Amino acid sequence: MKKIVLTLPGFILIFTLQAQVRIKPLAQTGYDKRISDYISGMRVVDTHEHLEDQAAWIKPGKLDFMLLLQHYAYDDIRSAGMPKQTFNKLLTDSLTVMEKWNILKPFWEATSNTAYCRAALLTADKLFDVRDLNETTVVDLSAKIKKAYQKEWYNEVLFKKCKLDFMLVDDDNSMLADPVQFKHVKRFGEFIFAVSAQKIETIAREQNTPIRTLDDFVTALGVSFHKAMDHNNVAVKIGVAYERDLFFEDVTKEKADEVFRRIMALPAGSVLKYNGSEIKPLQDYMVHRILDLCKATDTPVEFHTGLQAGDGNYIDNSNPTHLTNLFLKYRDVKFILFHGGYPFGGELAAVAKGFKNVYIDMCWLYIISPSYSERYLHEWLETVPASKIMAFGGDFRNVENIYGHLLFAKQIVTKVLTEKVRDGYFSEGEALKIAQMILHDNAVRILNLGKR
Numbered sequence: 393m394k395k396i397v398l399t400l401p402g403f404i405l406i407f408t409l410q411a412q413v414r415i416k417p418l419a420q421t422g423y424d425k426r427i428s429d430y431i432s433g434m435r436v437v438d439t440h441e442h443l444e445d446q447a448a449w450i451k452p453g454k455l456d457f458m459l460l461l462q463h464y465a466y467d468d469i470r471s472a473g474m475p476k477q478t479f480n481k482l483l484t485d486s487l488t489v490m491e492k493w494n495i496l497k498p499f500w501e502a503t504s505n506t507a508y509c510r511a512a513l514l515t516a517d518k519l520f521d522v523r524d525l526n527e528t529t530v531v532d533l534s535a536k537i538k539k540a541y542q543k544e545w546y547n548e549v550l551f552k553k554c555k556l557d558f559m560l561v562d563d564d565n566s567m568l569a570d571p572v573q574f575k576h577v578k579r580f581g582e583f584i585f586a587v588s589a590q591k592i593e594t595i596a597r598e599q600n601t602p603i604r605t606l607d608d609f610v611t612a613l614g615v616s617f618h619k620a621m622d623h624n625n626v627a628v629k630i631g632v633a634y635e636r637d638l639f640f641e642d643v644t645k646e647k648a649d650e651v652f653r654r655i656m657a658l659p660a661g662s663v664l665k666y667n668g669s670e671i672k673p674l675q676d677y678m679v680h681r682i683l684d685l686c687k688a689t690d691t692p693v694e695f696h697t698g699l700q701a702g703d704g705n706y707i708d709n710s711n712p713t714h715l716t717n718l719f720l721k722y723r724d725v726k727f728i729l730f731h732g733g734y735p736f737g738g739e740l741a742a743v744a745k746g747f748k749n750v751y752i753d754m755c756w757l758y759i760i761s762p763s764y765s766e767r768y769l770h771e772w773l774e775t776v777p778a779s780k781i782m783a784f785g786g787d788f789r790n791v792e793n794i795y796g797h798l799l800f801a802k803q804i805v806t807k808v809l810t811e812k813v814r815d816g817y818f819s820e821g822e823a824l825k826i827a828q829m830i831l832h833d834n835a836v837r838i839l840n841l842g843k844r
């Protein structure tokens with residue numbers, strides 16, 4: 393075989409030609425290890441979780457290997473054909489660990505390729521030293537999970553292993569109250585999905601004030617909003633892309649009032665369809681009123697964009713470009729668009745680039761697809777100011793999966809920044825600075841975490 397000898401200048405030439413656009417000189421040897429070490433040791437802000445209290449997991453049937461498959465691997469296992477009721481049975485104490493595994497096994501083998509399932513494998517390995525999920529490991533893994541919960545497990549995982557400075561917890565769980573590390577995000581679903589007179593009456597009762605007119609309803613929203621912001625909430629979340637499209641028309645008060653009056657006149661037990669066109673003008677109107685409040689109080693608003701969890705939905709509803717009229721009207725409100733807009737990464741880049749008030753949040757994204765995350769982080773760093781990208785939110789209910797997800801995120805951020813330095817797009821110093829921004833400092837600044 394003919395030997396090919398590469399001279400040093402030849403090697404440098406090939407290396408230089410590989411670069412897409414070289415702006416910075418060749419990096420000093422060892423840059424990849426230095427970037428990796430820096431990112432793996434970094435403190436992080438976690439911008440989005442649904443974390444439940446440690447005590448909530450210490451119940452029969454909850455602490456076994458199935459813990460690692462909850463929330464998202466679940467979706468893929470169902471997508472591979474397991475009925476919902478069967479999966480739900482695996483989360484109870486009606487079966488032994490081995491019985492659960494035997495039911496799961498064919499579905500696990502069908503779907504363990506997906507990133508949701510890979511994340512569970514990585515978590516089992518890195519937190520519990522268990523290398524695979526199979527009939528020889530599930531009993532051991534389950535015992536180790538159970539044992540972990542006998543100590544201060546949350547503190548150990550979140551603050552020692554994940555090194556989190558702050559975590560933002562979604563509205564649907566408010567048991568975590570430490571005002572230093574945990575911050576909350578408030579949804580106002582009761583005002584957006586007020587589909588019956590009874591639902592409006594519930595708000596009136598809670599506030600101890602009658603709600604008879606649309607003006608009363610808007611006043612009640614203001615009361616609820618200010619109360620939430622006085623209680624450790626730092627942002628508003630709007631998750632309606634699960635139920636409808638993200639185009640919120642700037643409807644007249646008269647049009648919204650018509651719907652409000654219809655709802656108030658409905659007979660007891662009747663509702664307007666909460667995802668139907670009939671209620672849309674009132675929903676649109678109330679979302680605009682939420683944005684008025686955000687503007688007046690410098691409160692950021694987070695929108696679910698892109699993929700909807702669960703079994704089947706209208707992906708077109710969640711395209712971030714539907715929000716454009718809001719970006720234009722509320723120029724002073726910070727719009728944080730979740731989940732890297734999967735699969736609308738290009739559209740997300742365009743709106744985050746074009747609007748000063750639009751930000752990218754990569755929560756949930758790495759376990760949807762590491763390749764998409766890598767591809768678009770490369771692209772967003774070329775198109776969007778780095779000061780507007782937040783690169784981690786676990787989007788889980790339990791700490792184990794948050795840790796596994798963070799390992800995904802750190803590996804991908806490291807890979808992208810290393811490649812950008814290798815190719816001469818960034819210098820090593822710039823890459824380290826950007827890591828610090830997107831995994832920590834941006835979130836503190838954008839979400840005013842130091843102040844509230």
Ligand SMILES: [Zn+2]
Nearest residue numbers: 440442562787
């Ligand atoms: Zn979420």
